[in-house]
Amino acid sequence: MSESDQLAASSNEARHATEGNGKRSKNRKKLAHARTERFRRAYSQIGRERVLQPDNDKITLSGVVALAAENRSRRPMFEVVFKGLTLSIGKKKLLQCVTGKLSPGRVTAIMGPSGAGKTTFLNAVLGKTTGYKKDGLVLINGKSGSMQSYKKIIGFVPQDDIVHGNLTVEENLWFSACCRSSKGMSKSDKIIVLERVIGSLGLQEIRNSLVGTVEKRGISGGQRKRVNVGIEMVMEPSLLILDEPTTGLDSASSQLLLRALRHEALQGVNVCAVIHQPSYTLFNMFDDFVLLARGGLIAYLGPISEVETYFSSLGIKVPERENPPDYYIDILEGITKTKMRGHAAPKHLPLLWMLRNGYEVPEYMQKDLEDINNVHELYTVGSMSREQSFGDQSENADSVHQNVREPYSLLDRKTPGVLAQYKYYLGRVTKQRLREATLQAVDYLILCIAGICIGTIAKVKDDTFGVASYGYTIIAVSLLCQLAALRSFSPERLQYWRERESGMSTLAYFLARDTIDHFNTLVILLLFGLSSD
């Protein structure tokens, strides 16, 4: 029985703990009791957490730091600072002089017009910059280094829902928890995390439903999106990056998701999400806001609570009944006209942001300075200081920094080794293959027919088995291998890349698939041999 089978069985047992165990043997009773106990412990732990959980909206950053400190053994804090980050491809500038930071314990919203460079910004933060010309610095907890080396504690939720359609919701999450959590984490702890994630994402009702594919419908698009997020949450990341996690979700589901992200932030996780057109309520659930203008320029980066003050200091006041983020994007895009102070125009917003924060203005933007009158007045009136632009973080900066630089190294997490992952993969592939039994049966049928045909054409006996027969055999075996190879890789390319990027073992993946494929090839050969006789 694989881990996830056990888990599914256990979860049913937990729900039906009181239902008749009468006919079971003594050993099975004991085993079931142990599993039920695990679940009981998981649920009571989650219940205790709920009671103790402070109100998300009222907690201060120092509260987050204190809470995170309790969890530090599992979740080191992860601060990302970027300075003058510039990314280009050929002559096209995709990101320009992006300076700021993403702080642990905070949920950051990244917004901007379509094509502004939001996904590119996420890729730059994640160090996925192959093929681009990159300038500037990315510091992790004050140190420069390759982001790739921290991938075991980074969760990245891609824009597309890359999940396994032929596994249930719970199996998808459990597999990620098993392969990506800390090596030494007990099964009970993994169950607690899994149950917490399923609960916070509202997936209880569909936990045993197959996710489904385009060809075979399963859960709804919004539920699929939440599974996509859950896969990263169950591995307890320190940095959680999400590309459009709320796109396609209704308002209630978006708020549910945001609450789950806020809960992660309360444990010290640095959460950063690209979002489009959030409702006013949703927008206010974020802590920080990054507004990107076309060309990958920052028009604002700082706390949500300061954003209206900042823009009104430039003469941009949000009319009543307008949603602030939508209004600012419309201004940036020139859809809504407004009169700014000092003869500035919306295209000057990134420049004004640089001036306000004292960042170096690149040479090619210097000429725009001449267009703006009274620049000095613009960036001192109603001003936030540079420190304030990073919010109440400054007041707690010392405690945060002490926390993030402290002894728990970001590289400490050891995930299960190749052998352990092989075991999990083997269980998963077996299950997937069994669920594709119809396809498999068609393969067998085709090969039986091929065997009968070739056997009829080439009438050879053991004593007359010559060169031609060897030829036929080689062709048949090659065909079988091709079938196995196709089945092995092509439908799961995206899932494989996602898993590889998250630091899971490629060797374990292919070994597990090869094991099943070779077993399959043996069965097929047997069938082919028998049918051609």
Ligand SMILES: Nc1ncnc2c1ncn2[C@@H]1O[C@H](COP(=O)(O)OP(=O)(O)OP(=O)(O)O)[C@@H](O)[C@H]1O
């Ligand atoms: N590899 C690339 N080669 C050429 N241009 C690229 C490449 N990657 C990004 N771009 C360009 O960079 C710009 C920003 O792209 P990006 O995908 O980051 O936008 P976005 O803000 O995420 O948009 P959306 O909201 O539509 O997802 C686009 O004009 C895009 O064409």
Ligand SMILES: [Mg+2]
């Ligand atoms: Mg994008």
